[in-house]
Amino acid sequence: QLSLFRFTVKRPFSTSHSSVDSKEMKKFQLLAHKWWDEEGEYAALHSMNDIRVPFIRDSLLSMSSNYHPGNPLSGIKILDVGCGGGLLSEPLGRLGASVTGIDPVEDNIRTADQHKSFDPVLAKRIQYKTSSLEEIVEESMETFDVIVASEVVEHVADLEMFIECCSQVLKPEGSLFITTINKTQLSYVLGIVVAEKIMGIVPEGTHEWEKFVSPEELERLLELNGFSVRTVNGMLYNPFSGSWGWMESTSLNYALHAVKAGARARSHATDAPPETDLQQRSATAGTAG
Amino acid sequence: SSAAMAALRGRALLAPLGARLRPGPRAPLRSAASAPPLYDVVVSGGGMVGSAMAAVLGHDIHFHDKKIALLEAGPRKEYDHMPDSYSNRVSSISPGSATLLSSCGAWDHVCSLRLKPFRRMQVWDACSEAMIVFEKDDLDDMGYIVENDVIMSALTKQLDAVADRVEVFYRSRAVGYTWPLPSHSCDTSPWVQVELADGHRLQTKLLIGADGHNSVVRKEAEIKNIEHQYDQSAVVATLHLSEATDNNVAWQRFLPTGPIALLPLSDTASSLVWSTSHDHASELLAMDEESFVDSINSAFWSNVNHSDFVDTAAAMFRSAISLLKPSGTAIRQLPPSVAKVDPESRAMFPLGMGHATEYVQHRVALIGDAAHRVHPLAGQGVNLGFGDIACLAHHLSAAAFNGSDLGSLKHLLKFETERQRHNVSLIAATDVLKRLYSTTLAPLVLLRTWGLQATNALPPVKVRISLQQGL
Numbered sequence: 001q002l003s004l005f006r007f008t009v010k011r012p013f014s015t016s017h018s019s020v021d022s023k024e025m026k027k028f029q030l031l032a033h034k035w036w037d038e039e040g041e042y043a044a045l046h047s048m049n050d051i052r053v054p055f056i057r058d059s060l061l062s063m064s065s066n067y068h069p070g071n072p073l074s075g076i077k078i079l080d081v082g083c084g085g086g087l088l089s090e091p092l093g094r095l096g097a098s099v100t101g102i103d104p105v106e107d108n109i110r111t112a113d114q115h116k117s118f119d120p121v122l123a124k125r126i127q128y129k130t131s132s133l134e135e136i137v138e139e140s141m142e143t144f145d146v147i148v149a150s151e152v153v154e155h156v157a158d159l160e161m162f163i164e165c166c167s168q169v170l171k172p173e174g175s176l177f178i179t180t181i182n183k184t185q186l187s188y189v190l191g192i193v194v195a196e197k198i199m200g201i202v203p204e205g206t207h208e209w210e211k212f213v214s215p216e217e218l219e220r221l222l223e224l225n226g227f228s229v230r231t232v233n234g235m236l237y238n239p240f241s242g243s244w245g246w247m248e249s250t251s252l253n254y255a256l257h258a259v260k261a262g263a264r265a266r267s268h269a270t271d272a273p274p275e276t277d278l279q280q281r282s283a284t285a286g287t288a289g
Numbered sequence: 290s291s292a293a294m295a296a297l298r299g300r301a302l303l304a305p306l307g308a309r310l311r312p313g314p315r316a317p318l319r320s321a322a323s324a325p326p327l328y329d330v331v332v333s334g335g336g337m338v339g340s341a342m343a344a345v346l347g348h349d350i351h352f353h354d355k356k357i358a359l360l361e362a363g364p365r366k367e368y369d370h371m372p373d374s375y376s377n378r379v380s381s382i383s384p385g386s387a388t389l390l391s392s393c394g395a396w397d398h399v400c401s402l403r404l405k406p407f408r409r410m411q412v413w414d415a416c417s418e419a420m421i422v423f424e425k426d427d428l429d430d431m432g433y434i435v436e437n438d439v440i441m442s443a444l445t446k447q448l449d450a451v452a453d454r455v456e457v458f459y460r461s462r463a464v465g466y467t468w469p470l471p472s473h474s475c476d477t478s479p480w481v482q483v484e485l486a487d488g489h490r491l492q493t494k495l496l497i498g499a500d501g502h503n504s505v506v507r508k509e510a511e512i513k514n515i516e517h518q519y520d521q522s523a524v525v526a527t528l529h530l531s532e533a534t535d536n537n538v539a540w541q542r543f544l545p546t547g548p549i550a551l552l553p554l555s556d557t558a559s560s561l562v563w564s565t566s567h568d569h570a571s572e573l574l575a576m577d578e579e580s581f582v583d584s585i586n587s588a589f590w591s592n593v594n595h596s597d598f599v600d601t602a603a604a605m606f607r608s609a610i611s612l613l614k615p616s617g618t619a620i621r622q623l624p625p626s627v628a629k630v631d632p633e634s635r636a637m638f639p640l641g642m643g644h645a646t647e648y649v650q651h652r653v654a655l656i657g658d659a660a661h662r663v664h665p666l667a668g669q670g671v672n673l674g675f676g677d678i679a680c681l682a683h684h685l686s687a688a689a690f691n692g693s694d695l696g697s698l699k700h701l702l703k704f705e706t707e708r709q710r711h712n713v714s715l716i717a718a719t720d721v722l723k724r725l726y727s728t729t730l731a732p733l734v735l736l737r738t739w740g741l742q743a744t745n746a747l748p749p750v751k752v753r754i755s756l757q758q759g760l
Contacts, residue, residue, distance in 0.1 A: 049691070057691075070351060070352065072690070093692070094689075095692040118479050118480065
C-alpha cells in the first residue's frame, strides 16, 4: 500500500493520462514474491517461455544476417514492458540481448533485481526500473531495437497511448512483440470462467474480459501508429500437461509481431498530395471563364 | 518381478515435483566478496562417460559461451601411440556410441590409435546345442572392441580442443555438495555448491553426476538406488590365439557358473571377460598360466554339461524349425582356441546391478553407472552411458537455445523419462537373462534352449535384438 502511495505522489500527472491502471497494479503487488515459483501462481507464464522465447528469437534471427553462436541475440537492445519478476527478461538476457525491464509495481522490480543478482552474466545484461512506459519515453526516444509486451496490453488503461509510446521508443524498423488474449465468447468462458474460477490456472481476478483486445483491433491500432503487422499466431494452453502450443485459431491467446516503419517510408507518406485538392481544381476550372 | 519393475521406474509420472526439490542442508549465505567461481555445468567424474559428456557439451554450438568444469580424481590420460600389449579393460562400443564419439571429434582419434570392428556375435549355451548368431544383414560392423584407455585418450584430446569452454580439474575429488533451496530466499545462493578435497569451492547451475556405481552425487542427493550384488566376479585377461584368424566374431557361451566371452582385439589377440562365482574367479587368478588357458579352452569347447534329455529335445525342436523354415538354423562357427595369456593381464572385479529410482533432481542429473549398473553379459554397460549423454546433451542444447535455466527440472525430467523408458527394460532383461542362464535345471535349460533357437530362426526377432544391442 505504501509503495502505491509513493508511486502516485512521484508522478507529475494523474493516472487518467497514463496507460497504467492502478487497480491492476494492486493485483500484482500481492503476488510479487510468487514470481519465481515454477509450480506456483505463475506456472503458466513460466511454461509460456517455451513458445514465446523461440518466437521472438526466431523472428529476430530471420531478420538479421549476423549470427553469434551461443548468443543469438547479441547486440540487440530489448525493452520488456511489464516485465513483472523478470520471467521473460532473463531468457532473453541469456541469449545475449541487453534487456531493460520496466514495471510499475516496485515489488516486482525488487524481486526481479534480486533474482538476477546471483548470475553475473544476467546482472550485467539486464537492468530493471520501476516505471511505466510513458515515464521513460522522453529519455529513450528511438533507443530500442525490440519491445516485448507479453501479457500486458490486456491490463493497460489506454491502449492507443501505449502503442504510441512504443512507437516513440523504438528505432525505425524495430520490432514489437505482443502476446495477449482475444475478446471472444470463448475467451470469456475458457479464459475467465474456467482458467480463473474453476481450474485456478491464473489467480482469480487477474483478467477483466472488457480489457481483452481482438487481433483485428490491435492490428488496426498498430497500423494507425506506423507499424506493419508481420505475424499473428494463435496460442493454446493445455492445463493437463501445463504446456503451451501454437494453434491456427486466434480466438483465445495469440502472439503478434509488428515492425515499425523505417525512416524513409514515413517521409514519403507526407510528400504525396491529397487527392481531393486535384478534384476541386478541375471542378472550378470547368466553371471559370 | 512386476513390482520390482515398478520400483525400478521410480515414481516419475505421478510424483509431485515438490518431492524432487528436497530441502537439503541450508545453502550458504551469499557473500559478494568471495563468491566461488560459477559454472554453467559441472560434471563430477572423469571416466569415459563423464569425459564424453563434457566433450559433447563443449562442442555444442549453443554452449559456445558457457563455462563447463570436469572433475576427475585421477591423473590426465593421453597416449600418442599405444603400447604393444593390450590393456585388459576393454569395451564393446555400439555403432550408436561410435556416432556420439564422432560428433565431438573423438572417434577419429580412436581409429588412429587402435580398435577392432566385429561383424558377428555368436552366443550359445553350455547345456545344449542351442545357439544364436547376431549379424547385421548388410555386413556392416556390428560393433567395435576398444580399450578403455584408447577412448580416454581420444576424449582428452577433444577436451583440449575446447579448453576455452571446458576446464578439466585433474587429481580433484569432490568431497561435499550443498544443494540450493527450491524457491530461494534473499540470502541463499540458488546454485549447487561443490567442495573439493583441496579446499577449492565451485558453484554450478547444473551438476551432472558421472561418478560410477558408488556415486557420491547420488548418495548426497539422497536418491534411492535399487541395487543387488551378484554372487559373481568378472575375470578379465588379454589372450593370444593359437593361430591368426579373421578375428571378427565376438563369442559368448553361457556356462552354469556364468557367461564366458571372447572379444576380438586383433587377428591374434582377444580379450577375456569371464563372469563366474567369486571362488572360481579367485582360483582362476591364482592358477598358473597353462592351467588358466586350459580352463578357457575347456569352457568354450567342452560338452560336459550336456544332458541327453535336453540334447534330444533340442534336436527335435531344431528339425521342426528346419522343416518350417529351411534357413532357420544358423551355421555354427567354431571359436578360436587360446594358446597363451598375457602375464600381468589377469584381474577380477565384483559384479552387481543397480538402478537409481530418479535420474534427476533440481539442478542435478545422473548419467552412466551412477544411474544404472548392469551385468557385462549384454556388452551394454558403457553404451547405456553414451546413450544417456546423447539424450541429455540434446535436451540441454535445446534449453540453452531457449535461454532457459540449465538446472530447471522441466527439461531434466524429459531426459529422465526418455532414458528410464529405454534403460529399465534392458536392465531388467539382462538381469532375467543372467538368472535364467545361471542354472543346469533341465526345464529352465530347455526353456532357454528353445527360446534361443526360436529367436535365431525368426528374422524379425533377431533383428530387433540386434537393434537393441546397437543403441
